[in-house]
Amino acid sequence: MNTLHNTSTPPGVGIQESLAGYHHINLLPLKEKIESLSYPKTFALILVTSWLLSSTAKWLTSGKRKKLTVPVFGYRSWFEPTFLLQTRFVTSAKQLVHEAYTKMPNMPFVLKRYDADFLILPIRYLEELRLIPITKLSNKGANVANLVPEYHNITFLLTNNLHVEVLRKKLTPELWKFIDLASTELSHGWDISLPTAELNANGNKWVKIDFERTVRDLVARMTAKVFLGNPACRDQTWLDISVDFSIDLFTASFTMKMFPPWMYPLIAPLIPARRRVLKQLKAAQAIVGEQMAKHDSLKEKRAKAARGEVALTEEEAQDTLLDWMLDHGKGSEVTVEEMSGRQCVLTLASIHTTASQTANMMFDLCAHPQWWDVLREEVDEIAKDLGPPGLVTGRGDGGATIKEWCARLEKLDSFFQETQRREPPILLGPQRLALTPLTLKDGLHIPRGTRVAFPMHEHQNDPLIYPNPHQFDPLRFYRKRHSSPDQLNLHMAGQTHPNVLGFGYGNQACPGRQFAVAEIKLIMARMVYEFEFRFPDEMKGQRPRTGYVNEMGMNDWGLGFW
Numbered sequence: 001m002n003t004l005h006n007t008s009t010p011p012g013v014g015i016q017e018s019l020a021g022y023h024h025i026n027l028l029p030l031k032e033k034i035e036s037l038s039y040p041k042t043f044a045l046i047l048v049t050s051w052l053l054s055s056t057a058k059w060l061t062s063g064k065r066k067k068l069t070v071p072v073f074g075y076r077s078w079f080e081p082t083f084l085l086q087t088r089f090v091t092s093a094k095q096l097v098h099e100a101y102t103k104m105p106n107m108p109f110v111l112k113r114y115d116a117d118f119l120i121l122p123i124r125y126l127e128e129l130r131l132i133p134i135t136k137l138s139n140k141g142a143n144v145a146n147l148v149p150e151y152h153n154i155t156f157l158l159t160n161n162l163h164v165e166v167l168r169k170k171l172t173p174e175l176w177k178f179i180d181l182a183s184t185e186l187s188h189g190w191d192i193s194l195p196t197a198e199l200n201a202n203g204n205k206w207v208k209i210d211f212e213r214t215v216r217d218l219v220a221r222m223t224a225k226v227f228l229g230n231p232a233c234r235d236q237t238w239l240d241i242s243v244d245f246s247i248d249l250f251t252a253s254f255t256m257k258m259f260p261p262w263m264y265p266l267i268a269p270l271i272p273a274r275r276r277v278l279k280q281l282k283a284a285q286a287i288v289g290e291q292m293a294k295h296d297s298l299k300e301k302r303a304k305a306a307r308g309e310v311a312l313t314e315e316e317a318q319d320t321l322l323d324w325m326l327d328h329g330k331g332s333e334v335t336v337e338e339m340s341g342r343q344c345v346l347t348l349a350s351i352h353t354t355a356s357q358t359a360n361m362m363f364d365l366c367a368h369p370q371w372w373d374v375l376r377e378e379v380d381e382i383a384k385d386l387g388p389p390g391l392v393t394g395r396g397d398g399g400a401t402i403k404e405w406c407a408r409l410e411k412l413d414s415f416f417q418e419t420q421r422r423e424p425p426i427l428l429g430p431q432r433l434a435l436t437p438l439t440l441k442d443g444l445h446i447p448r449g450t451r452v453a454f455p456m457h458e459h460q461n462d463p464l465i466y467p468n469p470h471q472f473d474p475l476r477f478y479r480k481r482h483s484s485p486d487q488l489n490l491h492m493a494g495q496t497h498p499n500v501l502g503f504g505y506g507n508q509a510c511p512g513r514q515f516a517v518a519e520i521k522l523i524m525a526r527m528v529y530e531f532e533f534r535f536p537d538e539m540k541g542q543r544p545r546t547g548y549v550n551e552m553g554m555n556d557w558g559l560g561f562w
């Protein structure tokens with residue numbers, strides 16, 4: 001009797017029976033055993049198991065790499081297990097970042113997220129890091145890794161850049177043409193997404209709306225028009241995917257990252273949000289695939305039209321970002337699978353970010369209603385000269401009128417920046433991943449694989465950077481612009497600066513930011529021109545507070561784990 005290994009045990013027989021003849025060890029089945037534990041014991045069991053799992057994973061992955069030599073912030077005592085600190089980051093990132101920034105001014109420190117340690121660097125390092133090539137310090141490595149790409153069929157994001165190229169080489173150079181197109185779709189969606197019929201019917205009494213959802217709907221339409229064109233931009237399935245994909249992908253990734261990576265294969269199939277992501281990608285293939293087939297079949301006709309030999313219908317003549325990507329992509333980039341995945345990812349980058357900034361602006365306006373008159377005066381003045389905001393699209397001037405409209409919205413532009421300064425989309429950014437070991441000029445060593453981030457939110461709310469940072473001062477940037485003639489083209493929404501990081505920084509900053517700024521100006525100008533907004537009485541004039549999941553800010557994503 002020297003072994004517990006009973007080879008004669010038939011499959012499916014539990015350990016209790018196989019041991020029964022040897023010792024009187026009462027092995028309860030695991031389920032009953034766990035149920036028999038008191039709450040404190042269960043808690044202790046979870047603590048020990050998690051600690052064991054995370055230390056095993058760390059041991060397996062640590063190797064002989066050179067370690068970071070900066071302090072880790074946030075332990076309450078020597079005895080606090082790391083995973084408790086990481087758990088606090090999920091719900092209290094804002095407070096942790098604030099405490100660290102205040103207690104360790106101008107010092108690098110480490111913050112622990114569940115799945116990754118962040119090396120937080122003071123802003124003085126920003127310029128030095130900007131000059132490090134993307135092959136060594138990558139935004140994709142950091143941002144895409146947050147989405148656990150290998151489990152969501154989007155690993156192509158790490159190896160090709162077509163979705164960024166199209167924004168840099170097509171969207172931005174032809175911005176006003178595309179904004180003109182987006183604006184026609186805004187007009188189409190206006191009465192569908194906003195309760196204008198209800199307002200007309202009830203004699204303009206107050207109607208309650210979920211502002212952010214309404215704007216999300218409008219932005220989804222505008223974005224689809226530019227990326228995919230007609231008829232996809234009016235296809236409800238696509239509009240739903242373009243809003244839901246982000247929520248589900250974020251939820252699935254967040255859930256997975258609460259577990260150590262070796263558990264991903266076990267956890268992933270159990271996450272409903274991930275199953276929805278895979279379904280959305282499949283459904284997207286049908287819609288994007290159809291547009292791709294049209295692109296192919298129209299090639300010859302479009303070439304003939306370019307030579308003046310035939311005429312194209314309005315739909316055939318559309319020039320979408322998809323068309324550009326199909327003409328410029330190579331190899332796997334132009335397969336239906338990858339192209340539809342890319343379109344979904346572009347909705348992730350562009351829709352919630354834009355809707356959330358617009359909602360934050362409206363919340364600030366309702367919380368500080370004295371600014372209604374200032375913005376309205378500006379909008380009314382431009383409308384007198386150029387026509388009302390909803391009626392300046394499709395004039396055949398390549399968007400020149402809209403460009404002028406947007407340029408003259410100087411106070412709204414400043415308002416945009418003040419909102420973004422106080423409520424940036426993320427607490428920590430820009431974020432980068434060190435793809436090679438780096439040693440900075442002052443000797444700070446950054447090992448390969450380190451996630452680097454900057455304390456964007458704290459920096460933009462630091463009294464040494466912005467006087468009275470907690471005061472909502474929507475003309476702050478307007479005054480800077482008008483402080484001297486050489487400042488007139490600076491301090492504008494969409495421009496990046498070490499003190500303005502809402503769109504990131506350097507050559508890896510958001511490539512869609514000019515589009516986003518123009519979209520938001522169009523929506524806000526029209527909202528201000530046509531409606532009045534106020535908070536429902538029960539909110540007592542208080543704007544909704546931005547919630548944070550880890551370092552990500554969100555107003556309302558309708559998030560739920562499942």
Ligand code: HEM
Pocket residue numbers: 139140163164167346349350351353354357425429430431501502503504505506508509510511512513515516
């Ligand atoms: C208010 C709206 C938006 C905000 C606040 C925002 C913010 C950001 C930020 C912070 C980054 C990371 C930059 C960095 O790491 O330095 C980013 C990247 C990106 N954004 Fe935006 N964005 C917005 C709208 C858009 C729009 C409308 C598009 C598309 C038309 C877009 C496309 C992208 C893409 C593709 C990336 C990844 C770039 C890369 O991998 O190099 N964004 N955005």
